[in-house]
Amino acid sequence: MSEEKKPTAAVMTAWASRCLMKQGATPDVAQSMAEHLVAGDLLGFRTHGLLRLRYNLQALQRGQTKPAGEPELVQGRAxxxxxxxxxxxxxxxxxxxxxxxxxxxxxxxxxxxxxxxxxxxxxxxxxxxxxxxxxxxxxxxxxxxxxxxxxxxxxxxxxxxxxxxxxxxxxxxxxxxxxxxxxMTAAGKVRTALAENKQLPYAALITAEGDYSCDPATFVAEPASVLAxxxxxxxxxxxxxxxxxxxxxxxxxxxxxxxxxxxxxxxxxxxxxxxxxxxxxxxxxxxxxxxxxxxxxxxxTQPIDPQQPVRVPGAGALATRARQLTHGIEYSAATWRQLEWCADFCDEPLPTAANAQ
Amino acid sequence: MSEEKKPTAAVMTAWASRCLMKQGATPDVAQSMAEHLVAGDLLGFRTHGLLRLRYNLQALQRGQTKPAGEPELVQGRAxxxxxxxxxxxxxxxxxxxxxxxxxxxxxxxxxxxxxxxxxxxxxxxxxxxxxxxxxxxxxxxxxxxxxxxxxxxxxxxxxxxxxxxxxxxxxxxxxxxxxxxxxMTAAGKVRTALAENKQLPYAALITAEGDYSCDPATFVAEPASVLAxxxxxxxxxxxxxxxxxxxxxxxxxxxxxxxxxxxxxxxxxxxxxxxxxxxxxxxxxxxxxxxxxxxxxxxxTQPIDPQQPVRVPGAGALATRARQLTHGIEYSAATWRQLEWCADFCDEPLPTAANAQ
CATH class of the missing domain: 3.30.1370.60 (Malate/L-lactate/L-sulpholactate dehydrogenase, NADPH binding domain)
Structure with a gap:
């Protein structure tokens, strides 16, 4: 996908919503699911954005996620x-x-x-x-x-x-x-390191022998390491x-x-x-x-590295969103392949260059 | 103070309360202050127990802590x-x-x-x-x-x-x-390490040069290190x-x-x-x-060290309290010297072996 094909949030939300409806979600449920997945992409939480549409479509298809209805109030006070x-x-x-x-x-x-x-x-x-x-x-x-x-x-x-x-x-x-x-880290980051054949930047895993480790391979070993x-x-x-x-x-x-x-x-x-x-x-x-x-x-406060001012939580995410709202969402090739799988699964063609803006 | 002189919580609370009243605290205020300082000692939070009685007495004397009155409700809802x-x-x-x-x-x-x-x-x-x-x-x-x-x-x-x-x-x-x-650590722990001429067990300080450090001397240097x-x-x-x-x-x-x-x-x-x-x-x-x-x-869970079962937060503090409720509060010589200062300051003799049980 070249620069000019970056789809808008609105187009991707509408497309994802149609896919979710194809798996039985009611319009309200599908719209909210699509919106909040795309919101994750916009803020830069890529592992929790439309990358997870496939998972959600399959969960609906299998009946693991309920497609319609309302949450029940169990008990409460004011x-x-x-x-x-x-x-x-x-x-x-x-x-x-x-x-x-x-x-x-x-x-x-x-x-x-x-x-x-x-x-x-x-x-x-x-x-x-x-x-x-x-x-x-x-x-x-x-x-x-x-x-x-x-x-x-x-x-x-x-x-x-x-x-x-x-x-x-x-x-x-x-x-x-x-x-x-x-x-100390998330399972997703360990799996990413494993896929990229990289060590973790710090010892965030504890092996079955009880050692702190940077090695993501221990996470899929038998017995497996766990997150610290x-x-x-x-x-x-x-x-x-x-x-x-x-x-x-x-x-x-x-x-x-x-x-x-x-x-x-x-x-x-x-x-x-x-x-x-x-x-x-x-x-x-x-x-x-x-x-x-x-x-x-x-x-x-005085930054340790003068080139790295101290960051305010959320500032990076909000900048990422502003950029993507202007220029379109930056999907990686790997994520786009997942979205192509979803498009096929639901027979809902992905937005193309022509309709993606 | 030998083993048999360990004072009971009740005796120390009553004594501390008398000291606080000598500095103007009303009986209710003095009783609550004494009780909750001794409660810190009982749970093993020694740096926040009667070790801080001196500070509280002086704050009352200086008018820095108010000796009587009630907190004011500023604003609220249900x-x-x-x-x-x-x-x-x-x-x-x-x-x-x-x-x-x-x-x-x-x-x-x-x-x-x-x-x-x-x-x-x-x-x-x-x-x-x-x-x-x-x-x-x-x-x-x-x-x-x-x-x-x-x-x-x-x-x-x-x-x-x-x-x-x-x-x-x-x-x-x-x-x-x-x-x-x-x-990563508390200022009190840094000062204790400094007094004992020991390094911190891990780099919990950040020096004015921006380095993570174990050295408590940096905390009183000019410019001083800060806690991470x-x-x-x-x-x-x-x-x-x-x-x-x-x-x-x-x-x-x-x-x-x-x-x-x-x-x-x-x-x-x-x-x-x-x-x-x-x-x-x-x-x-x-x-x-x-x-x-x-x-x-x-x-x-499986402990890394079989001799060190995984701890439940609070279990150690509750065991420390149970032991001290039975055998008396274990004041260090350094803390006892602080309490002697308070006894002199308020003309309220410390509990002795005879009345400490």
């Missing part, structure tokens, strides 16, 4: 609700939960939704701005009850899933957006504490832990999301002023 | 309140805030209190069980608007305070209790994100940032604490069952 998504896509359910949390926060000051059994949440980053645009703070965590791939501190076997942690807040200019894992908790060899107890934070506030609070996860739920996620309305405790605009002051303080 | 502590001790104000958060959580499912301008919060660990004993989850963060000693990723100068992060939850047996800093964010040289952007989480949810939400802190507030803290009532979303006992399952999974 400021917190537990939802069961009944295997609907997180790409459809999470935006509804953020909307509900915002409504609760307007009344109570904070609003929390815990969602269990939701398929493919993708990048938490794509849900943050819905709250930020409403003037709110948002904090999200996500775990996977059927996965164990991250080791606690001092162990050479796993008990945690890869657990992302995200937050978003408004400032007087661009929002602060953060989306990171609580392990954030903090690593010296401070991994901190990452272990943060992984427990995630899993207690998702799995335990939703009363749906590893013993409850059915084989059909193998990839389903559990999400904690909480929204805070800063005008509940201070005048309009006060939070944004203070958040901007923190951003300024961050920027005013 | 599930969140902002309090201004008006320089009352955190050791007095935080337990009141936890109580209020529990009451909000019973109604709304969650309850949050943000407290600004509260003196010496000490160890967050000592406030967790109040919520846990009520069957609730608690998460706490604390920052200090007048301090900048932790560097963001990529910088060799500081913009964050040392920011502790704590959580507590009930299980079917002992609670999970976590209290850790979001930097959790994650260090490779993953410090994650610790930076967590420090931003802390400061946005404390300083920015309370509308009291570094530009607002007056010289009189130099050590005052800002606290975020949030309580969740798990029975808002699931049946009684469900959360404890699930939390116990997570603890079991943690314990069932």
């Amino acid at each position: 400021a917190i609700e537990l939802w069961d998504a009944d295997l609907l896509s997180g790409l459809y359910v999470v935006p509804k939960a953020v909307k509900r949390a915002i409504a609760m926060a307007r009344v109570c000051g904070t609003g929390t939704v815990v969602i269990r059994r939701t398929q493919h949440v993708a990048a938490l980053a794509v849900y943050l701005e819905q709250a930020v645009d409403a003037g709110m703070l948002i904090q999200m965590m996500c775990s996977t009850p059927a996965q164990e791939v991250v080791a606690p501190y001092g162990a050479k076997s796993a008990c945690f899933s890869p657990n992302p942690f995200a937050l978003g807040v408004p400032t007087e200019s661009a929002p602060i957006l953060l989306d990171m894992s609580l392990s 908790s954030l903090g690593g060899k010296e401070l991994g107890y901190k990452g272990t504490g943060l992984n427990l934070f995630s899993e207690l506030w998702t799995l335990a609070l939703s009363d749906y832990g590893r013993k409850d996860a059915a084989p059909a739920d193998a990839d389903a996620n559990t999400v904690w999301l909480q929204v805070v309305d800063p005008t509940a405790v201070a005048e309009q605009g006060a939070f944004e002023r203070q958040a901007s002051a923190l951003v300024e303080a961050l920027k005013n | 599930a969140i309140e902002l309090w201004d502590a008006d320089l009352l001790s955190g050791l007095y104000v935080v337990p009141k805030a936890v109580k209020r958060a529990i009451a909000m959580a019973r109604v709304c499912g969650t309850g949050t209190v943000v407290i600004r301008r509260t003196q010496h919060v000490a160890a967050l660990a000592v406030y967790l069980e109040q919520a846990v004993d009520a069957g609730m989850l608690i998460q706490m963060m604390c920052s200090t608007p007048a301090q900048e000693v932790v560097a963001p990723y990529g910088a060799k100068s500081a913009c964050f305070s040392p920011n502790p992060f704590a959580l507590g939850v009930p299980t079917e047996s002992a609670p999970i209790l976590l209290d850790m800093s979001l930097s 964010s959790l994650g260090g040289k490779e993953l410090g952007y994650k610790g930076t994100g967590l420090n931003l989480f802390s400061e946005l949810w404390t300083l920015a939400l309370s509308d009291y940032g570094r530009k607002d802190a007056a010289p009189a507030d130099a050590d005052a803290n800002t606290v975020w604490l949030q309580v969740v009532d798990p029975t808002a979303v699931a049946e009684q006992g469900a959360f404890e069952r699930q939390a116990s399952a997570l603890v079991e999974a943690l314990k069932n």
Whole structure:
């Protein structure tokens, strides 16, 4: 795909939505799934963008992801609700939960939704701005009850899933957006290193012998290595504490832990999301002023490398999005091949040079 | 002090309370301050126990800590309140805030209190069980608007305070209790290493030249080194994100940032604490069952060192407390000398062997 063929977000969203409908998704479900996958591409979270359309199409076809319906309210009070998504896509359910949390926060000051059994949440980053645009703070965590791939501190076997942690807040200019894992690396990065025959840049794996390792080959060995908790060899107890934070506030609070996860739920996620309305405790605009002051303080520190100013979380992602909104989404050849597979699978031709702008 | 002179918690609390009253604290304020300092000793948080009585007595004497009064409700809604502590001790104000958060959580499912301008919060660990004993989850963060000693990723100068992060939850047996800093080490540990003429066990400092260092002497050099964010040289952007989480949810939400802190507030803290009532979303006992399952999974991982089973956060602290409740509090000679200073300062003789049991 040459420079001038980069498709627009609108064209790709419409195409992906048609593909998802071909696999049975209702128009609303398909539109939300497509939008939030493309939103991942726009922010540069390429491993959680349309690269995962194939997975989602197949999950719909197999009945693993539910194509229609609404999440069920299990139980709640004025400021917190537990939802069961009944295997609907997180790409459809999470935006509804953020909307509900915002409504609760307007009344109570904070609003929390815990969602269990939701398929493919993708990048938490794509849900943050819905709250930020409403003037709110948002904090999200996500775990996977059927996965164990991250080791606690001092162990050479796993008990945690890869657990992302995200937050978003408004400032007087661009929002602060953060989306990171609580392990030293993500399984996807290990698989990428393996495919490219490269070592990891630091020892993020723990082998079955208990050694910290940079070698991605250990991840597919038998017995396999596992991901280390954030903090690593010296401070991994901190990452272990943060992984427990995630899993207690998702799995335990939703009363749906590893013993409850059915084989059909193998990839389903559990999400904690909480929204805070800063005008509940201070005048309009006060939070944004203070958040901007923190951003300024961050920027005013002295960089170790004068060529590398200290970065504000989210600034890179927002720049990537602005560029792609202007010039089109930059799909790699490998991703485009996955999209061609989807086009064939659904008999929905990919946007061409003629219609991609 | 020989083995048989180890004083009981009750005796030390009563003595410390008398000292605090001599410096003007009302009986209620003095009792709460003494209890929560001794609670730090009991859990093994020695740097935040009665070792800090001297500091608190002097702060009361100087009028830096207010000896009497109540925190003021600034603004709030059903599930969140902002309090201004008006320089009352955190050791007095935080337990009141936890109580209020529990009451909000019973109604709304969650309850949050943000407290600004509260003196010496000490160890967050000592406030967790109040919520846990009520069957609730608690998460706490604390920052200090007048301090900048932790560097963001990529910088060799500081913009964050040392920011502790704590959580507590009930299980079917002992609670999970976590209290850790979001930097690679704490300033207190650096000063201890300096006093003992030892190197730090890992490179937790960033020198003015931008090098990661184990040398505590750099911390008092001119220009001084700063503390690195959790994650260090490779993953410090994650610790930076967590420090931003802390400061946005404390300083920015309370509308009291570094530009607002007056010289009189130099050590005052800002606290975020949030309580969740798990029975808002699931049946009684469900959360404890699930939390116990997570603890079991943690314990069932294979330890790297067979002699070092994987630890559950809080287990060590609770064992330390149980031992000290039985045999008396184990004060070091250095701490006891500080307590002797306090005894002289307040003309309140320290408990002796005769009355220490």
